[in-house]
Amino acid sequence: MIQLHRVTFTGQDGHTLFDDVSLEMPSDRRVAVLGGKWSGKSTLVQMLCGLVKPSHGYVDRFARLSFPGGFLRGFRPAHTGRHNVMFAAKIYGADPDEVFEFVRHVSGLGDKIEIHMRLMTPQDRARLSYVLTYALPFDTYLFDNSIGAIDPEFRARCEAMFEARTRTAGAIVATANVRVVRQHCDCGYVIRNKGLVFYNDVMEAISVFESDQAAAASVASEEEAAFLAPEGARV
């Protein structure tokens, strides 16, 4: 379980993304967090895992939470893929050799894992980081926007790993991609009015999110039409 206690988050631009949010988030279910652009999905994931601190309030974590899936910032570019993977395995209490073999095999990097991270292609780095996320044992896996992308073959592999991991663990997937939520989540939150609204049925969460998005799109199109209208036509 993850508890948010009166959490408020205000960005550098003074824009408040979350205002006085208190809730208990299940850590053993596959939870979707649905929100539009700039609604604060990434910020929420970063607050949950501890990368970002709330402006006010605090987060209590009663589960081992992962870093956001595909997290690249923990890697040292001047170190090899092997060293980076083994370091992550050590700090998260997994068997480094076992994790390394898994990552090498599943990422499809082969011997390329022995070169420095800065010499790898961005796709290879992303492959490594996604497979590393799934290789480490957590109670709850966090994902920001994607559960694994790059190419269709690798996406399918990531989806299979996601299904395998979430048989015994929970996941929190913050995304605007309804297909991913429909396919992989059981329940969901929708970010509305600087807060989070919980829906036990993920389909209900999706329909609320889609209607919110449609309403926002119609308001935006009306504003655009008013802006583009001739001077005399504006009231």
Next chain:
Amino acid sequence: MAGAIRKRSHNQAGFWRNALQTEARVLSALFFRESETRRGRRFSLGYIAAGLEPLLVIITITMVFYTIGRQAPYGHSLFLFIATGVFPIYLFIHTSMRLRGALAPGSHRKRYPIETAFDHILVHGVLHIISTALIGCSFFAFLYWFGIREALPWDPLNALLAVSIFFLFGVGAGIINSVIARLFPPWDTLWPALARGSLHFSAPYFVAAYEPPNVRWYFGLNPVIHAVNWFRQSFYFFYPNQLTTASYPLAFAIVMIVVGLLLEAGMRTYLEDKE
């Protein structure tokens, strides 16, 4: 009720055990990674290379002093006298410089959530102590083996305490520097030059207590001189103790750490937002 209390205390014990296990894992992994890293790159000698700098300074200065025919200001060995000043001062300089990396701009975004700035400070600090101790002990052992009997401290515990003061100075200066450099980035270049320059005013080549009283008073304000004298008293039994107040450098180091931590904590959100 009793059951509930037992359960709660059992849970708390489990929480603390888990927290300690996690901390130990993170610290040990960081320790081995950072020991092989220099300026973000893998370097097999790592921290030992940093320990070689004072050695080079000692050898160079001793050679210059021998060339111009200068005698040791105290004791028989010029090498030992300079080493007892330069080694601890360099522990302070290097600690203050390298701890800065743990709190560098944006560093909180360049690590896993499980790693904290405190872990990095602790690991870099311990690595400095180990590298300086390894090089320092080897150097003093070499001098002893070479026939300089004073190179073996007669009061090792006192020497250890004095070295700890230098380390605390370094920690305090490192934390304060981290805040200054985030507000004023050129400080990163200025501080190493300032610190190395200030080395010459901290009595590595002279006995501060032998200076005229009016000059000595100014030297007495420098807490590093007190710590250098304290360290030297562990090697030289009758070393003059006019400028050796243990409480002054200790209080100074503690104040620096407290001020540094308060500054860092007070400005953390502002600095992170700014970066």
